[in-house]
Amino acid sequence: MADQPTATERFIQGVLPENPVYRQLLGLCPVLAVSNNMKAAVTMAASVTFVLLCANVVTSLIRNLLKPHLRIVVFTLTIATFVTIADRILAAYLYQMSKTLGPYIPLIIVNCIIICRCEVCASKQSVFTAASDAIGQSLGFALALSSIAAIREILGTGMFFELRVLPAAWPDWVIMALPPGAFLTFGVMLAAINWISSNK
Amino acid sequence: MMMESRTREIKDSPGMWERIKKNSLVQGWLVLLLALFFGSALASVQLSLGPKIEMNKLNETLSKVPELVLGASRAHEMEAKNQELGIEPMTIEVNKNNKRVLYNVYKTTYNGEINGWVAKTSGQGYAGSIELLLGLDPGMELITGLFILDQKETPGLGNKIVTEQWRKQFINKPTKNRLIVVKDGADAVNEIDAITGATISSKSVSNIMNTAISDLKGQLISGQSSNR
Structure with missing residues (x-):
């Protein structure tokens, strides 16, 4: 398959040129829901990285056994397994964080980024390429999620990673920590990125 | 075919x-x-x-029990002196309108004497269910503490129910009368200040507490008539 991108290309594409959030507009549920503070955003990004990497590697290992009409079932089964493992690990070792994230960790099962990467890359390419694709895409997701979380946490609470960065006189923009803040920040960021890339 | x-x-x-x-x-x-x-x-x-x-869940509950019964300062004092409170978990069954309701209750003792009760209870909040721990004195006459274990209230508004600043007004409220949430400054002994912009969350918490108190009062203290 000469026309398939190489491992390095897959990695680079995932981070910015084909950023899952800003370019493909995938995985927006966690981007909007858990981006009101950095700690939650980083935990979510780490969980997605774990699930995406494991799902891509497993899918790539069994790619020659997949039947076209049963592949989505296999992807979903694989993803759901790793999401459940991630959820249990969080509940065991980061109990408070797992309570904060609530249903959003189990909801990674329906995160389109992961099923999209299984379909586009892992079910067609080697394990190494699939792994580097997973890391690239996860990095892109982490960047997008934390960019929104940073803006929302700083403007909404005057803090960054729960440390005060703005003077105490800052009137916390509560709306930034609430759901509307997620839509506002995401819209503005998306517009800015489209504007910059169209001016190139 | x-x-x-x-x-x-x-x-x-x-x-x-x-x-x-x-x-x-x-x-x-x-x-x-x-x-x-x-x-x-x-x-x-x-x-x-x-x-x-399971241990994480239990530990969170048990670690909160002393301060719910004794108050934060007294609990820290005891911890510093290495005095340990006896905590005895029990399950209380309450029959309500032919429905069985189960409560997890912790009886705390010190030197063999009961010094308080902590009950775990939950109920509907503004968004999802609220799970809380309620501390009561040995005679169940006074509320000695409140801790929110789990809630899904609106961030920035309703989730202020977890703040100590709001929770501390429940301490030393008598259980004789139902708690009432008011918007314009609490005066009477059984009145609770609502959180601005989150009256429903505030009411949910006090209603969950009212229900638990009236359910448990008669059950835990034998011989005392319940007012449910």
Whole structure:
């Protein structure tokens, strides 16, 4: 398959040129829901990285056994397994964080980024390429999620990673920590990125 | 169908093979195998992590019990002196309108004397259910503490129910009268200040507490008539 991108290309594409959030507009549920503070955003990004990497590697290992009409079932089964493992690990070792994230960790099962990467890359390419694709895409997701979380946490609470960065006189923009803040920040960021890339 | 049954009659082996290959169980062998494999993997994860997760939940409850009964400063004092409170978990069954309700209650003792009760209870909040711990004095006359274990209230508004600043107004409220949430400054002994912009969350918490108090009051103190 000469026309398939190489491992390095897959990695680079995932981070910015084909950023899952800003370019493909995938995985927006966690981007909007858990981006009101950095700690939650980083935990979510780490969980997605774990699930995406494991799902891509497993899918790539069994790619020659997949039947076209049963592949989505296999992807979903694989993803759901790793999401459940991630959820249990969080509940065991980061109990408070797992309570904060609530249903959003189990909801990674329906995160389109992961099923999209299984379909586009892992079910067609080697394990190494699939792994580097997973890391690239996860990095892109982490960047997008934390960019929104940073803006929302700083403007909404005057803090960054729960440390005060703005003077105490800052009137916390509560709306930034609430759901509307997620839509506002995401819209503005998306517009800015489209504007910059169209001016190139 | 006719063709297929005829092939079976003459025991045409390539035809049989085709039929086996088309069987949905054979088609799905990978799915079945993976399901079996992933299922056992998940079972082992649950076996190894399950007890730890249960411990996390229990520890969170137990670590809060002393300060709910004694108040934060007294609890820290006791901890500093290495005095330990006896905590005895029990399950209380309450019959309400022919429905059985179960409460997890912790009886705390010090030097053999009861010095308080902590009850775990939950109820509907503004968004999802609120789970809380309620501390009561030995005679169940006064509320000695409140801690929110789990809530899904609106961030920035309703989730202020977890703040100590709001919770502390419940301390030393008598249980004789129902708690009432007011918007314009609490005056009477059984009045609670609502959180600005989150009256429903505030009311939910006090209603959950009212229900638990009226359910448990008669149950825990034998011989005392309940006012439920």
